């Protein structure tokens with residue numbers, strides 16, 4: 332069979348360019364990570380071709396002897412690693428997984444979801460009005476306290492007043508430990524299901540550096556491609572507590588995934604999830620995750636020395652959220668300047684942000700991918716320096732309030748920033764560092 336290069340030179344060239352781009356820059360978007368070659372091998376395997384609608388030993392097509400074993404292995408590994416009695420490994424990704432949980436338990440336009448507001452670090456699927464979750468279900472959003480942390484008393488008061496059917500705890504941009512026990516007590520008090528969305532911190536939980544929700548939540552959902560370092564995908568797990576509340580919970584979730592929401596599972600993805608779970612159960616993974624967190628803490632300490640304002644004052648996990656308002660730099664300006672300097676992060680709203688989501692006041696960055704490359708404390712000190720120099724270089728550019736003027740500002744800024752000598756010098760130094768960590 333001909334190779335990709337011979338069949339489609341355009342796509343081949345783009346893949347090579349992406350390999351080069353990511354190899355020569357610092358990937359610091361906290362949700363991104365590099366999977367192992369073993370994971371990619373499973374993902375690109377023959378298992379891609381097969382339709383396996385249904386579940387192991389209950390399929391709608393023949394020829395499932397191998398597919399069944401693959402899926403059972405993935406389920407068993409997930410169950411063992413997270414300590415749960417039921418795991419569904421078929422969700423195509425995190426958003427359909429959360430959707431399936433809602434479909435399993437809620438009546439559309441009637442039942443309520445209570446989740447962290449997007450503006451405060453929640454995910455779109457936690458009830459944002461622009462996502463299906465906010466359109467098809469009633470939503471009660473909660474916010475963070477003034478200190479940038481969960482205000483459990485306020486959350487409890489809101490839950491008692493609103494009586495949601497599901498409380499979602501978990502976030503996309505929360506740098507602190509989540510008190511799952513407290514969330515569990517709140518859910519129990521109002522008779523709600525607690526869905527712990529651990530997409531970002533699944534790896535930390537496996538490695539024991541973040542408490543597990545297993546004794547407190549009824550359902551645990553995680554994506555498999557972030558700190559877990561697997562393929563893009565997701566899993567929904569039901570805990571003992573969940574089965575106690577509702578012995579049919581596992582069946583309800585399975586039916587909501589298939590046939591409720593999805594068709595055939597992606598067996599290649601399931602195999603790659605199984606590989607990632609196997610890798611995550613080893614000692615090396617624990618050492619890796621401990622380094623992810625240590626690196627994030629060092630980065631935080633160094634940035635604080637440069638007077639960066641970290642939301643909540645620091646980090647307990649793999650990510651940092653920085654409010655740039657004291658630096659007089661908008662998050663969108665900072666994100667572009669950092670990209671030119673070879674540091675890839677994302678602009679992000681900060682709690683109580685008055686700016687629109689496209690021009691938020693902050694940035695979010697994390698250490699999972701650069702730690703996968705083997706970077707440690709010494710490199711974090713260098714990176715903090717580069718971030719500081721980059722932000723200083725673009726500070727005091729006031730973003731116009733007028734929409735049209737803002738567009739014009741960005742057009743001019745884009746032309747100018749790609750020629751900025753200081754940033755290009757940093758990018759060169761970043762490339763040199765990256766070449767030591769392939």
Ligand SMILES: Cc1ncc(COP(=O)(O)O)c(C=O)c1O
Nearest residue numbers: 424425426454502503528530554
């Ligand atoms: C907390 C959380 N939940 C769900 C998702 C959705 O995952 P996906 O992008 O795979 O649909 C994300 C993705 O960023 C997330 O951070």
